[in-house]
Amino acid sequence: MTRVQVRRAVIADAAGIAAVHLGSWRETYTRLVEPGELDELSAERREARWATTLSEAHNVWVAEVDDGIIGFAMTSSAADDAPRPLVLESIYVFGAHHGSGAGQALLDAALGDAPAYLFVAADNPRATRFYERNGFEFDGASEQYALVRTPITSLRMVR
DSSP, rough: OOOOOOEEEEGHHHHHHHHHHHHHHHHHHGGGSOTTTTGGGGGHHHHHHHHHHHHHHEEEEEEEETTTTEEEEEEEEEETTTTSSEEEEEEEEGGTTTTTHHHHHHHHHHHHOOEEEEEEEOOHHHHHHHHTTTTOOEEOOOOEEEEEEEEEEEEEEEE
């Protein structure tokens, strides 16, 4: 197996991050939304959004192997009334690389052992188990958001 490298993202990574973002959403969330809904997402628009995000933020990491970016993580400072000072905004790894250590390496780079919180889709058992292994627990808070057009319930986890 090829060794996974994790580093801070740069603007030139926008296309690779966008590919992971869209691909991971399709692998993970297709069963939670209306058929074909995720196919409507534009790779070009997602890449442009990531280029903007990367030009403004320094809290994005990528995991890569020889053939390119296979995952990413993004954190931000939390609002004053948040349960922890850091929020894990997103972490995604292509399904073909689940179990490779890429997700753990991204989480370690992004958060270390710092107190943090995140929201996870209520029906995402694989991610929930990963977060629990890393010391996160549900605190009872939840929110609804639209994933394209379908309302999704996400649950907050803290550590």
